[in-house]
Amino acid sequence: MSGENAIEVKNVSKWFGGFQVLHDVNLTVRKGERIVVCGPSGSGKSTLIRCFNRLEAHQKGDIIINGISLHNRMRDIAEVRRNVGMVFQHFNLFPHITVLMNCMAGPMWIKGVSKEEARERAMHYLEKVRIPEQANKYPAQLSGGQQQRVAIARSLSMQPTVMLFDEPTSALDPEMVAEVLETITTLAHEGMTMVCVTHEMGFARAVADRVIFMDAGRIVEEGRPEDFFSNPRHERTKLFLSQILRH
Amino acid sequence: MLYIDTVESEVLVHKPWFVGIIFALVLALSLMFNLTDTTLGELMRPVIGDPQASGLYGRFATGLVLAVLFCLNIVLIGFAQFKVQVAVVWVELLSLFLAFFNAFDLSLPFIWEKLPILLSQGLFTTIYVAAVSIFFACILAVFGAVAKLSGNGFAFAISSFYTSFFRGLPLLMQLYLIYLGLPQLGIVLDAVPSGVLALSLCYGAYMTEIFRAGIQSIDRGQWEASRSMGFGFGLTMRKIILPQALPVIIPPTGNNFISMLKDSSLVSIVGVWELMFLARSLGQATFKHMEMLIAVAFIYWILSVCMEFVQARIERHYARSKIR
Ligand SMILES: Nc1ncnc2c1ncn2[C@@H]1O[C@H](COP(=O)(O)OP(=O)(O)O)[C@@H](O)[C@H]1O
Numbered sequence: 067m068s069g070e071n072a073i074e075v076k077n078v079s080k081w082f083g084g085f086q087v088l089h090d091v092n093l094t095v096r097k098g099e100r101i102v103v104c105g106p107s108g109s110g111k112s113t114l115i116r117c118f119n120r121l122e123a124h125q126k127g128d129i130i131i132n133g134i135s136l137h138n139r140m141r142d143i144a145e146v147r148r149n150v151g152m153v154f155q156h157f158n159l160f161p162h163i164t165v166l167m168n169c170m171a172g173p174m175w176i177k178g179v180s181k182e183e184a185r186e187r188a189m190h191y192l193e194k195v196r197i198p199e200q201a202n203k204y205p206a207q208l209s210g211g212q213q214q215r216v217a218i219a220r221s222l223s224m225q226p227t228v229m230l231f232d233e234p235t236s237a238l239d240p241e242m243v244a245e246v247l248e249t250i251t252t253l254a255h256e257g258m259t260m261v262c263v264t265h266e267m268g269f270a271r272a273v274a275d276r277v278i279f280m281d282a283g284r285i286v287e288e289g290r291p292e293d294f295f296s297n298p299r300h301e302r303t304k305l306f307l308s309q310i311l312r313h
Numbered sequence: 314m315l316y317i318d319t320v321e322s323e324v325l326v327h328k329p330w331f332v333g334i335i336f337a338l339v340l341a342l343s344l345m346f347n348l349t350d351t352t353l354g355e356l357m358r359p360v361i362g363d364p365q366a367s368g369l370y371g372r373f374a375t376g377l378v379l380a381v382l383f384c385l386n387i388v389l390i391g392f393a394q395f396k397v398q399v400a401v402v403w404v405e406l407l408s409l410f411l412a413f414f415n416a417f418d419l420s421l422p423f424i425w426e427k428l429p430i431l432l433s434q435g436l437f438t439t440i441y442v443a444a445v446s447i448f449f450a451c452i453l454a455v456f457g458a459v460a461k462l463s464g465n466g467f468a469f470a471i472s473s474f475y476t477s478f479f480r481g482l483p484l485l486m487q488l489y490l491i492y493l494g495l496p497q498l499g500i501v502l503d504a505v506p507s508g509v510l511a512l513s514l515c516y517g518a519y520m521t522e523i524f525r526a527g528i529q530s531i532d533r534g535q536w537e538a539s540r541s542m543g544f545g546f547g548l549t550m551r552k553i554i555l556p557q558a559l560p561v562i563i564p565p566t567g568n569n570f571i572s573m574l575k576d577s578s579l580v581s582i583v584g585v586w587e588l589m590f591l592a593r594s595l596g597q598a599t600f601k602h603m604e605m606l607i608a609v610a611f612i613y614w615i616l617s618v619c620m621e622f623v624q625a626r627i628e629r630h631y632a633r634s635k636i637r
């Protein structure tokens with residue numbers, strides 16, 4: 067299969083009951099590419115990226131992650147999930163274990179890494195997101211921005227090849243958005259393949275190789291950020307950009 | 314605690330109309346039930362003369378004294394701090410209770426004599442039966458709850474049939490079915506295993522609902538995060554969902570355990586030598602029923618109080634990781 071592409075989406079459609087959320091979506095993400103997905107609320111952005119690690123199942127078309135086609139086979143899905151990290155809007159940290167354990171859990175329980183090595187690895191990634199001093203606290207004792215950075219460290223501790231971000235800063239107070247975006251930017255500069263759903267247009271300009279605009283379950287427009295922001299082609303894109311850039 | 318308003322209202326027991334009503338009630342009651350032949354009447358001999366012969370005057374005088382004492386008592390308690398109030402009222406109620414039993418003219422030496430066997434044999438068996446049963450009930454409950462939530466028709470049907478059946482039959486009936494019914498099919502169980510089996514099955518059915526509610530109380534995001542990291546179902550359940558469900562599961566499980574400690578007295582019916590069985594057999598042999606029953610009642614009560622303390626401690630432990 068393809069050695070170059072991290073994610074291939076071919077003619078994918080998805081329904082929730084009778085309601086079609088994704089209409090014949092096509093998308094290819096090369097290894098090391100950084101994609102920003104934007105679009106109005108309810109347009110299917112979350113659903114699309116949740117299909118990439120099969121938190122949602124698609125009904126038509128093919129999704130191929132790192133050469134593995136996503137079908138109803140648990141073994142393949144588990145393999146894909148181990149290699150694809152996901153960061154959620156509401157962090158979804160494990161509240162009953164410490165920050166450090168949050169980051170050690172995956173390697174220890176899934177990858178069979180020894181406790182010492184898992185601890186070392188967890189500390190490494192906590193340093194990377196610049197909160198090693200919070201390691202022994204519980205998630206609820208941290209600020210929103212810190213929690214989201216822990217969530218990023220938790221995903222990284224599985225050493226994924228692809229990272230998915232679903233509006234990682236939407237639930238944060240304004241003063242905490244910057245620290246999380248900085249962390250993601252650092253990651254981007256290190257060459258991590260990532261797909262990030264966000265409305266932070268400054269961030270998109272700075273890191274994205276490509277911006278994708280979705281509306282009503284379709285990819286309406288995609289392009290390099292320079293072109294996308296200065297010359298949007300579709301009416302729908304122009305309207306959307308004028309709405310979020312007005313402020 | 315209720316969420317008390319910051320506008321303080323006057324203490325109820327300091328309102329004249331309330332104290333007046335209580336005063337009138339106590340007086341009326343003691344006029345109705347002649348109290349002159351009680352200890353109180355005896356104490357009032359200097360005022361009313363021979364209690365037996367004091368007639369209406371004696372009744373009224375004792376009633377009056379009792380009403381005044383009672384009202385003074387509640388008014389004074391009303392001034393105290395919360396903790397002091399609780400302690401004083403507890404002690405008063407307990408002494409009233411003891412005074413009530415004392416009126417039965419119980420033989421204390423007999424109780425002391427039988428206490429060692431009650432504690433060594435009876436208490437041990439009671440705790441043993443209850444602890445083993447609650448353990449199996451919890452295991453049944455985990456599987457029952459997962460089956461109910463699984464979306465698998467077979468599993469749901471089996472689990473809901475199980476809970477419906479064992480919640481629908483009286484526990485005593487289940488015990489008879491196992492101890493007396495099964496032998497007809499050639500399956501003979503001893504008394505203790507029969508009791509444990511009946512208690513486990515019955516409480517497992519109740520606790521299935523508790524575990525189901527606990528599992529359902531966990532945010533979907535926890536499942537999603539676990540799944541996105543590649544955790545399988547068993548791992549997610551053991552390491553992520555159940556530990557977080559414990560604070561929801563433990564309080565009602567504690568209640569069930571306390572209630573099981575007492576329901577384990579039912580297995581005395583099939584001849585298990587636990588507290589209730591000993592109380593009845595020791596009492597019957599000597600016609601000292603009340604002594605044994607009251608002694609055992611207090612043992613059950615103390616046991617439950619201990620369990621409540623343990624439960625409160627565990628709950629406090631789990632409250633800690635929730636601190637914001
Ligand atoms: N589990 C679900 N069941 C039914 N409808 C859903 C579900 N999840 C999302 N939807 C619907 O699918 C559409 C796309 O949702 P989503 O992908 O979350 O949009 P976005 O992330 O772009 O805001 C919305 O109309 C939403 O109501």
Ligand SMILES: [Mg+2]
Nearest residue numbers: 111112113233
């Ligand atoms: Mg969304």
